[in-house]
Amino acid sequence: MKRIMLGIGAAILALAAMPALAQKSYGPGVSDTEIKIGNTAPYSGPVSAASTVAKSLAAYFDKVNAEGGVNGRKINFLSVDDGYSPPKTVEETRRLVDQEHVLLMLGSVGTPSQLAVRRYLNQQKVPQLFIASGSGAFYEPETSPWSMSSTPSYYAEGKVIAKHLSKTMPGVTIALLFQNDDFGKEFARGIKEELSDGAKIVAETSYETSDPTVDSQIVMLQASGANVLALMATQKAAAQGIRKAFDSGWRPKIVLPSVIASTAAVLQPAGLDKSVGVIAATYRKDPADPHFAQDPAVVEYSEWFKKYNTKVDPGDSAAAIGGYIAGQLMVAVLKSCGEDLSRENVLKHATNLNAVRVPVLLEGITVTTTPTDYNLIKQMQFQSFNGKSWDLYGSIVSE
16 A cells, blocks of 8 residues: 655644643653753764754754744753763763753764663663664664664665665675774675675775774775775765875775765865765755755755754755754654653654655655654665765665
């Protein structure tokens, strides 16, 4: 049966129809006028570019609050710096839960940092929602029912990348650079498991987020003669990898993870001329793409960005839209909860999203969750950078 695609407004109505307590039921951080929500992000440190997600979430809630809040309650969004350091993440998350008494954690950034607090939040039964990480650990309702990501899983996206390369470049040889943590390793695992039609990895190496550059790794990978360079890296290392490959005279097809496919945070530092032909999968409309200039959802997004998201570079649309989408989904969930704003009810509604159509997602892509399936996004499409913007190509693909 074909799924009914619902708009955000319709999805809220559908969710609101679920049984709810007739009387008020408030979890920590909730009153008649306020909902406290916590967040940690790397505002400092080697992965500080990823803080765009949190900044954009805060800006989205500024818009929500200016328009009256959620069911008459303003969102008090408490976002703090953890420097992409797991011990700091643990410290700040505990403070937000134990001292600030937030209702939930939302859109927090980073695989190793969020893995460090997953067990604590699940033990405390605090929703850890729409995490800015595609780690497989956040798609395991049987072991971590209070944790849910907002992106395609890194492992699943790795498989999508491998399928695409195998189909479009039969017999392709791949050089793989990956970040030496769960972020990079899960991408690498997905790629390795799904390669077919003679495609193979001929060289691979890793890097640490503390490494000043990845130049030596790129030189080593170049020696393999591979015709594809898979940079399963975060923003700084990916930019360095693109630039070093080009400056060394190597011209492989370069593929990036969707979560860092940003013109401002990656391609501009690498050099736009050096980034021509870079590809990445995506599931969101790109505001910088002329093809979407008149799209109503992109126009609305751009107006919000100019008015509220003033701390973020307009070119950093990949991460900014991630925060925007997480904010929209969170508001939809909170509205559907009505007057039962307990942690248990928030989780119930977050795990029962039914083909929700978020306008800035590509046409044909919807958001669905169930109590046994936390993978919100299961469909993607590939795009290629033309020197100025990204061009979509091919059809929607699934994991």
